[in-house]
Amino acid sequence: MKNVFIAKRLLSFKYACNGIRHLWKKEINFRIHIFAGILVAALGWLVEITRTKWMLIIVCVGIVLAAEAFNSAIERICDVVSPEKNRQIKIIKDISAAAVLIVSVTAAIIGIFIFC
Template identity: 45%
Template sequence: MKKFLKGFYFAFNGISYSFRTQLNFRIHCLISLLVIAVCFYLGLTTAEWLWIIAAMAIVFMAELFNTAMETLVDLVSPKFNPKAGLIKDISAAAVLIAALMALITGILILLPKIIHAS
């Protein structure tokens, strides 16, 4: 049981590291809080909440994987290397795609409700 609980400690340590060191992670957190507030205000259905939560989770996972990849690349290639830079660029592109898909998901769910509420 101790080993199991220690796994949570390490996971929260990774989230904490990302929050402290990655501006984009903090921006995603802020945007997520704003989206959650809007969702509560608009009274989303359970299915709509699930799509919004899934989109946010994918963005956070992509951002965490990106941070891990950047940290690993810095470890194995401390000096400038074009391929190391390319790895970081590709990892950042994955976050961008996840964020764009989350944005599209949010627009498809929230925009009609916002228009209807006006």
């Protein structure tokens, strides 16, 4: 019974890694956010920011990447549910994209506070 539990948990990590690979291969905005995160990390290392500021940066980058993943998943679901043009689906996709924009702008503002 314990081995089944562990095997299922390991499979869940495998599925999550498959999702990250898919995001990397198919979603340009995900790669852009990864690149931005790397630049911010390099800047943080260069100016030797405090541990607290590192934590804020890590949380911001993580939330932006997660928001992009949610947005991509929502868009895929919408495309399956309604492959043809649909005004309501467009609104759902726009709102999902807006969530990524809100999180990204918030992260950028936090970055400005950290580095300026």
